[in-house]
Amino acid sequence: xxxxxxxxxxxxxxxxxxxxxxxxxxxxxxxxxxxxxxxxxxxxxxxxxxxxxxxxxxxxxxxxxxxxxxxxxxxxxxxxxxxxxxxxxxxxxxxxxxxxxxxxxxxxxxxxxxxxxxxxxxxxxxxxxxxxxxxxxxxxxxxxxxxxxxxxxxxxxxxxxxxxxxxxxxxxxxxxxxxxxxxxxxxxxxxxxxxxxxxxxxxxxxxxxxxxxxxxxxxxxxxxxxxxxxxxxxxxxxxxxxxxxxxxxxxxxxxxxxxxxxxxxxxxxxxxxxxxxxxxxxxxxxxxxxxxxxxxxxxxxxxxxxxxx
Numbered sequence: 566x567x568x569x570x571x572x573x574x575x576x577x578x579x580x581x582x583x584x585x586x587x588x589x590x591x592x593x594x595x596x597x598x599x600x601x602x603x604x605x606x607x608x609x610x611x612x613x614x615x616x617x618x619x620x621x622x623x624x625x626x627x628x629x630x631x632x633x634x635x636x637x638x639x640x641x642x643x644x645x646x647x648x649x650x651x652x653x654x655x656x657x658x659x660x661x662x663x664x665x666x667x668x669x670x671x672x673x674x675x676x677x678x679x680x681x682x683x684x685x686x687x688x689x690x691x692x693x694x695x696x697x698x699x700x701x702x703x704x705x706x707x708x709x710x711x712x713x714x715x716x717x718x719x720x721x722x723x724x725x726x727x728x729x730x731x732x733x734x735x736x737x738x739x740x741x742x743x744x745x746x747x748x749x750x751x752x753x754x755x756x757x758x759x760x761x762x763x764x765x766x767x768x769x770x771x772x773x774x775x776x777x778x779x780x781x782x783x784x785x786x787x788x789x790x791x792x793x794x795x796x797x798x799x800x801x802x803x804x805x806x807x808x809x810x811x812x813x814x815x816x817x818x819x820x821x822x823x824x825x826x827x828x829x830x831x832x833x834x835x836x837x838x839x840x841x842x843x844x845x846x847x848x849x850x851x852x853x854x855x856x857x858x859x860x861x862x863x864x865x866x867x868x869x870x871x872x873x874x
Contacts, residue, residue, distance in 0.1 A: 617760055657705050808844070822862065
């Protein structure tokens with residue numbers, strides 16, 4: 566075990582790409598993620614202060630992509646825990662390989678066929694089957710036990726039930742996992758942790774208190790235009806501006822699901838492949854299925870577009 570300095574993340578502060586907010590900004594851009602200064606600053610502080618970063622905002626604004634890009638720019642392994650309703654300790658932290666434990670018990674019986682039952686003391690056999698050899702590490706434990714700095718992504722944490730959310734508290738505050746049969750496993754490095762939330766429910770104060778907070782909203786028209794041009798090489802500036810403008814107008818409508826940034830990029834790819842130089846009202850209406858995924862939304866938006874509004 567290594568001794569930590571308070572407020573400093575071992576293994577993270579030595580990464581050149583996280584040495585300052587400016588370097589984070591440059592590093593994220595180098596892997597295709599276009600952040601603003603606030604995003605770069607929070608990522609930098611998360612690494613320096615060894616604190617998880619809670620990233621909230623509408624679906625499809627680049628929250629998950631931020632964690633992936635941080636891993637890519639700093640050459641760290643990404644460990645992802647995809648949250649869902651019903652996720653339990655066995656899938657998030659660890660579980661025992663029960664089949665292998667049973668085989669070990671049976672092998673002990675076969676190895677001593679002439680011995681009386683219970684010849685091997687149970688305490689000895691128990692310490693054997695509840696050892697590292699039989700432990701299955703899930704994402705949270707894998708991030709704690711990693712010998713090198715890693716990026717841990719806890720995606721859509723708001724999908725967890727309140728009781729399951731409590732499992733995260735020990736990991737996020739002390740970067741350790743308590744296993745009754747083995748004791749407490751403490752990390753020798755501090756992972757960069759990102760939690761994402763779509764605000765489907767209110768997270769507990771205990772969880773929020775352990776994190777830095779970052780809210781990522783839909784980008785401005787200018788920034789989304791820059792994103793389109795970086796992700797769709799060769800697209801004209803005028804068409805990119807029209808795409809971002811169209812998406813902006815759709816997000817201002819009362820829709821079941823507003824188009825995400827990734828769907829903006831999909832529309833730009835679609836128009837580029839169709840050889841379009843500009844978006845006409847009819848072309849916009851014909852390609853709404855790329856942006857909108859509910860028929861009621863498509864019909865509402867098509868009515869607006871064909872009316873020339």
